[in-house]
Amino acid sequence: MDFATLETLRQKHPAWRLLVVDHAPLIISFLHGVFLEANARSLPQRELVLRLEDHLHALRERLGEDAFPRTAEAYLEEWAANGRGWLRKFYPPDTDEPHFDLTPAAERAIRWLVQLTERPFVGTESRLLTIFDLLKQMTEGTEVDPQARLAELERRKGELEAEMERLRAGHLELMDESAIKDRFQQMADTARGLLSDFRELEHSFHELDRVLRERIATWEGSKGELLEAVFGERDAISGSDQGRSFRAFWDFLMSPARQEELTLQLERVLAHPAVRALHPDPRLTRIHFDWLEAGEHTQRTVARLSEQLRRYLDDRAWLENRRIMQLLRGIEQHALAVRAHPPGRAFMELEEPAPAMELPLERPLFSPPSRPRMVDASVLEATEEIPAEALFQQTFIDKAQLRENVRHALRAREQVSLAELLQEHPLQHGLAELVAYLSLAVEDRHAAVEEAQPQTLFWTDARGCMRRAVLPLVRFHR
Incomplete structure (x- = not known):
């Protein structure tokens, strides 16, 4: 926290600029709500424009018509x-309307201002117990002596039995x-802090997505070198402390039993x-469902990284195939041009073929085939009654x-949706x-699954129920 660092933060950090801007109460109150x-x-x-217009209208009725004279669109573009x-x-994806999201720096500044307000109750016991619990977990998790761990478990067992x-x-x-x-x-x-962590984690993945797009757009090397660099960064993120912690948190939260337990306890x-x-x-009461929604946004960002790689590979493969066809067409044209007047001298050279040598000791030895052993055993007649209905209820x-x-x-059209296919x-x-x-659509590289556009399918089952x-x-393309 030296003077130069603080001066740089005051000039460049978005959170500090938000706290000192002239219309900070307007910006923070709107973004927080x-x-x-x-x-x-x-x-x-x-x-977002409609909500900001309502917010500005309420402020102008209280502060006067001259307060905040700019339009809602202008304010959003500036922010x-x-x-x-x-x-x-x-x-x-699949939309031409811009969307807005709160940045982690702005959320951090707003959270800090929320802590400035007077809280109805200030407690310290839970924080002290949390410190002791965390220290206990770390000391027990790093204990290498089995006898010490057993002694600690026996002590805990005694306390539980006494209780x-x-x-x-x-x-x-x-x-x-x-x-x-x-x-x-x-x-x-x-x-609430977990939701802020999700937004910051999603921001990190957005930055990775932006860097990946820039690298693909300006890459001049081979596909292998690009994929090695990209996957190396992706593995570094997944293998980092932050990535491992997020993966453990997500696996814990995705358990239906944990979700039900959280709901009942809340x-x-x-x-x-x-x-x-x-x-x-x-x-x-539904904070864990908000965690799931925030985590899903983060997972979708990671999925877009994979989509960028697949699109790059498809485009590069198309360009390479096109280049190969151009070379083959050039060879054919040159061959047709010299067909009537072939060159008199040698115009192509091949290396002189050499005999392939195979030493006797390099040959594999003969392995006799194994002969199955036939056992003469009497067949016993089954006496138990086993229902055979399950054999006839299988669906292939x-x-x-x-x-x-x-x-x-697809014979008469370029694409067909799953709903149109089920009508036929x-x-x-x-x-x-x-x-x-759906499995065929995932396996087919020409098929597309558009998650932003849901569709409803109807059918009648064997019992006549809709x-x-x-x-x-889901769209299948030719």
Whole structure:
């Protein structure tokens, strides 16, 4: 924290510039209400302009018509400019409308301002217990002596048995209200901080995506060198401490049992009278679903990196094939030009062929084939009654026939959607056949799965019931 570093941060860091800008109350109040309070990851420009116009109208009624004279579009463009860096303007796939997202620097500044407000309760016990718990986990996780670990587990076992005996005797120890408030406040701050970490992690992947696009656009070397460099960076990110921590967190959160456990515990805690006295944010009941949504955005960013690599490989393969065809056409034209008047002298040279030598000791030895042993055993007659219905309930999906349906539909058109294909060839085996079509779309490099455009498919099952499935739009191309 020396003078030169702080001076550089004051001039260039977006969070510091946001705190000292003239209209900071306008910017922070709007961004906090639209993005952080609503937990919105990205919003289209049309919706964001309407919300900012409503916000400006309410401020002008209170402060006068001369307050904030610029339009909502002008304010948004200024906040997303390179000199500001409080909003990120981008175009999502398959859309021409710009979207805006809050940058990690702006969110960090807003979070800091939220901490300046007076909190209804300030507790320190939970933080101290957290420090002791973390230190205990680190010391136990780095202990290499098995006897020491066993001694610690035996000590914990004794404490649990003693607590169970007290409960059997009717001595029930309950946590007081101050301790409940202290732990709940720390839990809520940590839960909201996780959402901020997701936005910062997504920003890191966006930066990687931008660097990858620039490298592909300006690359002049071979495909192998580019892929080696890109995959090296990708493996470095996945193998870093931050990447391993995110992967462990995501695997833990994706467990249905953990999600159900979190839901039940949050409902129980928020229903406690001591917690209700703090007037908690009702969105905390579904904070783990907000984590899932934020994590999904991060995963989609990683998927776009893979899409960029695939597109680069397809384009480079097309260019190389085109170059090969040009060389072959040139050879054919030269051959036709000299067909009537072949050159009299040698115009092509080949190295003199040399005999291939194979030494006797380099030949493999003969391996006699193994002979199966036949055992003469009497066949026993089965006496148990085994139901055979399961053998007749098996469903076989012929993927070759499904591929033929797709090829037949593409004979008269360039592309066909899955819904149009099912109108010509209705489902015979229900959901299993639909999953087989999706498997064909994933395996086919000419097929496209557009997740931004959902489609609804209907079919009638064997019992005559109408079934419905909502899935991304699937297109098969010729």
